[in-house]
Amino acid sequence: MDEDLARDALRRRERDLRNRRRSRRAALALVVLAVAGAGWQLARAVTSWQALLTRWWPLAAAVVALVAAGVLWSRTRQRPAAADNWSRIGGMVTTVTAVGALVFTAISLEATRDQIEVARQGQITDRYTRAVDQLGAEGAENLHRRLGGIYALERIAVDSPRDQATMVEVLSAFLRSTSPRTEGRPCPPTPADVAAAFAVLTRRDVARDPEPMVVDLRQLCLREVRAVDGDLSGMSLIGSDLSSANLSGARLGLTGLSGATLAGASLYRADLTAGFVFAEHADFTGARFDSAKLGGADFSGSTFTGADFEYADLGHADFSGADLSGAEHTAGTKVGGAVKDPATRNAWW
Structure with missing residues (x-):
C-alpha cells in the first residue's frame, strides 16, 4: 500500500515537473514574442507618435503576452495546492482585466483618431476654400493674394496627398483662363502669378497623381x-x-510639346528618358540641350537651328525631318542610336 502511494506521489511529482517545464518554455516564448512585437511597433513609430496610437495592436498583443507569460511562470513555483489555485485565479483575473483595459483603450484611441481625422479634413476644406477665393481675386493690386492662394494650394497638396489632383486641376484651369496663347500674336511677358502656378505644378509629387x-x-x-x-x-x-x-x-515623361515654341529655352541636364516625349514640329531654335539625355523623344520635323548639344546623349531620339543647321556639338556628344532620315538637315552623324 505504501509502495503504491509512493509511486503515485512520484508520478504526480514527475507530471508536475513536466508541466512546469512546459509552462517555463511557453512563458519564455511569449516573452520573446512580446519583445519582438513591442520592438517592431516602436520602430514603426519612431518618426510619428500618431502611428503609435493608430497602429496599437502589436503593442497591445505584447502586453497581453507578457501578462500571460507572468501567469505561466508563476505556475512553475512550488506552492501548496490551495495557494496555487488562488494564484491561478488571481492570474486569470489579472489577464482578463488587462485585456479588457487594452480593448477599452484601443476603442478610445480609434474614436479619438476618427475625431482628429474629421477635424483635419474640416481644416483642409477651410484652407482650400480660402485659397480658391484668393486665387480668384482679380487685378494687379491683388497679385499678392493670388500668389498666397497658389502657395496655399501647394501646401494643401503636401499635407493631404489625396487632394493633390484637385490642386492640379485648379491651378491648370487658372493658367488656361489667365494666360491663353492667341494665334498670330506674340506672347507678352509671363505674369508672376502664372509663373508661380506653373512652377508649383512642376514641383508636385508625380507619384501621387491618379492614373491616368x-x-x-x-x-x-x-x-x-x-x-x-x-x-x-x-x-x-x-x-x-x-x-x-x-x-x-x-x-x-508622357509630355506633349508638339508644335510648342521653346526658342532659347534651357534644357541643360534635362532627362527625357522616361519615354513618350512628343515634340514634333516644335521650335527649339537656340535651345540648350547640353548634358541632356534625350532618350527616345520624338523630335521629327522640329527646328534646332543654333541649338547646343554639347555632351548631350541623343539616345534613340527621332530627328526625322528635323533641321539641325548650326547646332553645336562636341566629341562628347553621344549620337549612337539617334534616328535621322533623308529629310533631316545638317545632321553631323
Missing part, C-alpha cells in the same frame, strides 16, 4: 517660366510658348 492624369496646359503663354529640376511628366504643352524657359534638370 494629363495636366492640360495647351496653347498657353509661358515665356521665361522657371522649372529648375521640375517634373513635367504628364503635361500637355502642345502649342504653348515656352521661349527662354529655364527647364534645367527637368524630367519629362
Whole structure:
C-alpha cells in the first residue's frame, strides 16, 4: 500500500515537473514574442507618435503576452495546492482585466483618431476654400493674394496627398483662363502669378497623381517660366510658348510639346528618358540641350537651328525631318542610336 502511494506521489511529482517545464518554455516564448512585437511597433513609430496610437495592436498583443507569460511562470513555483489555485485565479483575473483595459483603450484611441481625422479634413476644406477665393481675386493690386492662394494650394497638396489632383486641376484651369496663347500674336511677358502656378505644378509629387492624369496646359503663354529640376511628366504643352524657359534638370515623361515654341529655352541636364516625349514640329531654335539625355523623344520635323548639344546623349531620339543647321556639338556628344532620315538637315552623324 505504501509502495503504491509512493509511486503515485512520484508520478504526480514527475507530471508536475513536466508541466512546469512546459509552462517555463511557453512563458519564455511569449516573452520573446512580446519583445519582438513591442520592438517592431516602436520602430514603426519612431518618426510619428500618431502611428503609435493608430497602429496599437502589436503593442497591445505584447502586453497581453507578457501578462500571460507572468501567469505561466508563476505556475512553475512550488506552492501548496490551495495557494496555487488562488494564484491561478488571481492570474486569470489579472489577464482578463488587462485585456479588457487594452480593448477599452484601443476603442478610445480609434474614436479619438476618427475625431482628429474629421477635424483635419474640416481644416483642409477651410484652407482650400480660402485659397480658391484668393486665387480668384482679380487685378494687379491683388497679385499678392493670388500668389498666397497658389502657395496655399501647394501646401494643401503636401499635407493631404489625396487632394493633390484637385490642386492640379485648379491651378491648370487658372493658367488656361489667365494666360491663353492667341494665334498670330506674340506672347507678352509671363505674369508672376502664372509663373508661380506653373512652377508649383512642376514641383508636385508625380507619384501621387491618379492614373491616368494629363495636366492640360495647351496653347498657353509661358515665356521665361522657371522649372529648375521640375517634373513635367504628364503635361500637355502642345502649342504653348515656352521661349527662354529655364527647364534645367527637368524630367519629362508622357509630355506633349508638339508644335510648342521653346526658342532659347534651357534644357541643360534635362532627362527625357522616361519615354513618350512628343515634340514634333516644335521650335527649339537656340535651345540648350547640353548634358541632356534625350532618350527616345520624338523630335521629327522640329527646328534646332543654333541649338547646343554639347555632351548631350541623343539616345534613340527621332530627328526625322528635323533641321539641325548650326547646332553645336562636341566629341562628347553621344549620337549612337539617334534616328535621322533623308529629310533631316545638317545632321553631323
